[in-house]
Amino acid sequence: MQPSESSEAPAQRPGQPESTQAALTKSAEQALDQLAEIAALGNSVRQAYASQLKLTGQIATAEWQLTGRSLTIAAALVVCFGAGMILLWGSVLLLLGYLLFQLTSSVVITATALLLLQFALLLWCWRSLAYVLSQAGFSNTLRQLQLLLFRPQKEDTNADPTATH
Incomplete structure (x- = not known):
């Protein structure tokens, strides 16, 4: 039969004082608490990462739609x-050319004036097209x-400002 003292008190190692046993138990409990806290923080980080990934997908979808609209x-x-340029502008240039030729009776002046007007309109259309095309892209998604x-890199305050990275 087993002695009754083993059921009443926890088993102690021979030569180990009771205060050391309590300190070990307390350390083990603290370690378990810290491990549980680390696990909770890890889960929180995972959830935040998944949420940010979902938001990035939503941004990509929105930018894709905006890009489609811009390209349209x-x-x-x-x-x-x-x-429009062939029909409308061609008619306007024909009318202006006729009026200018009637005023100056010079083919060179008429042709030069019409070419300058044509160039100015083409430049305006090109800039408008460049602006609309600049709206197409995924800059926010990439960011x-x-x-x-x-991980964003922090500026090193001790770094040489003339050094290239």
């Missing part, structure tokens, strides 16, 4: 640029992915 508008501008995948 750009295509419409190209069509307007081609067809979010960089923040998500790469």
